[in-house]
Amino acid sequence: MRVDVVSIFPEYLAPLELSLIGRARATGVLDVAVHDLRTWTHDVHRTVDDTPYGGGPGMVMRPEPWGEALDALAPPGAEPPPRLVVPTPVGAPFTQAMAHELAAESRLVFACGRYEGIDQRVLDHAATRMPVTEVSLGDYVLFGGEVAVLVIMEAVTRLLPGVLGNVDSLAEESHAHGLLEAPVYTKPPSWRGHEVPEILRSGDHGRIARWRRDQALLRTAARRPDMLAALAPGELDKKDVAT
Numbered sequence: 488m489r490v491d492v493v494s495i496f497p498e499y500l501a502p503l504e505l506s507l508i509g510r511a512r513a514t515g516v517l518d519v520a521v522h523d524l525r526t527w528t529h530d531v532h533r534t535v536d537d538t539p540y541g542g543g544p545g546m547v548m549r550p551e552p553w554g555e556a557l558d559a560l561a562p563p564g565a566e567p568p569p570r571l572v573v574p575t576p577v578g579a580p581f582t583q584a585m586a587h588e589l590a591a592e593s594r595l596v597f598a599c600g601r602y603e604g605i606d607q608r609v610l611d612h613a614a615t616r617m618p619v620t621e622v623s624l625g626d627y628v629l630f631g632g633e634v635a636v637l638v639i640m641e642a643v644t645r646l647l648p649g650v651l652g653n654v655d656s657l658a659e660e661s662h663a664h665g666l667l668e669a670p671v672y673t674k675p676p677s678w679r680g681h682e683v684p685e686i687l688r689s690g691d692h693g694r695i696a697r698w699r700r701d702q703a704l705l706r707t708a709a710r711r712p713d714m715l716a717a718l719a720p721g722e723l724d725k726k727d728v729a730t
């Protein structure tokens with residue numbers, strides 16, 4: 488997968504060099520390039536923002552540098568076009584399902600907004616020649632899109648083939664089956680008066696699997712009833728409701 492990230496703070500994306508993502512890049516699973524939006528400015532002050540039409544606080548990111556950046560990174564006519572991913576408070580919620588969708592793309596271009604956001608015409612024009620996904624991490628406000636790109640890149644990269652050593656963990660983790668994960672334990676069996684649930688030390692893998700499923704259902708019902716309500720038909724079987 489080829490990923491291009493455009494930001495006025497490219498140094499914010501330095502963590503993409505670390506750990507799993509760094510290893511994915513080193514092994515060729517992932518090719519990442521970070522670009523400074525100011526590369527595509529032409530004035531002495533390398534201006535990327537201006538006052539908002541209609542008035543209001545703050546500044547808006549000018550369309551011209553973004554237009555030239557996207558022309559350079561996604562030349563008109565190049566096939567297949569990349570998916571443009573724009574972190575924004577007004578975007579669709581970023582979910583594990585969306586992480587899987589993005590992980591299936593061959594090319595992604597991330598546009599990191601700042602100030603009050605990017606001139607809407609940048610997204611409207613991009614949408615005439617590439618798929619555009621506006622995505623939000625959650626209902627809170629950040630200074631810009633860079634942190635969101637780091638989160639999205641971690642969630643996507645770990646789904647790429649060969650990145651995670653143990654692919655089994657993908658199958659059991661929270662949100663993998665629309666449920667939260669069961670609690671996890673390791674040695675010692677007793678710690679500060681807290682014991683590991685006996686079932687997990689029984690060696691009875693059938694009962695352990697049942698216990699984990701029950702714990703996942705109980706946790707999800709208690710903490711994320713919305714996820715339980717959203718389970719696809721058939722996700723719950725008769726063993727899940729047996730008393």
Ligand SMILES: N#Cc1c(-c2ccc3cc[nH]c3c2)n[nH]c1N
Binds near residue numbers: 576600623629630635
């Ligand atoms: N994703 C996301 C965001 C943001 C965000 C993204 C881009 C910009 C550009 C200026 N301000 C921004 C906030 N805030 N909260 C989220 N969940």
